[in-house]
Amino acid sequence: MKLAIYGGTFDPVHRAHLAAARAAADRFHLDRVLFVPAASPPHKRGGTHASYRDRIRMTELACAGDPRFEVSRLEENTERSYSIETIEKVRAQIASDDELFFIIGADAFAEIRTWRRWRDVAAWVHFIVVSRPGIAYDVPPEVRYDRLDDLQLNISSSAIRQELAAGGRPSDLPPDVLEYVLTHHLYGS
Secondary structure, three states: OEEEEEOOOOOOOOOHHHHHHHHHHHOOOEEEEEEEEEEOOOOOOOOOOOHHHHHHHHHHHHOOOOOOEEEEEOOOOOOOOOHHHHHHHHHHOEEEEEEEEEEEEHHHHHHHHHHHOOOHHHHHHHEEEOOOOOOOOOOOOOOEEEEEEHHHHHHHHHHHHHHOOOOOOOOOHHHHHHHHHOOHHHHOO
């Protein structure tokens, strides 16, 4: 089996997240893409804008249309969400001959050397790096990776949050996610 971990804050999950997951699943023949919303990401100084429960539910709604997508609560109740710990939990649940991938944006991949136990992460996964405009990165020799360069994903969660706070209805949100956001008055909507 080929499984990819796709971690992030998903605050909120949007069409670019889904497009990247679909492209990775198609290109690398992934059986499953495991969306893992971070409970408490160490790289987000101010925390998240929506609760973990809300981010999980939005991600479930967004992933409902593709049978290859699954939402995981692996990081629920963790003090800090570190990729190596998530990878260890996933590894414990899969067969030893299963292939484990890790979908990541180029901006986060550029900081790989700052991650907790990054060499262990590199030893256990094959990275699928989603390019972002203007982001360059150096690849450590220990890292196995492929690039997804052909996606035009100029969408950001922060821009979506700003549009929602200004009373907008961002087209970059899947309809079910937008409805959830508006119903639960998230992001100042």
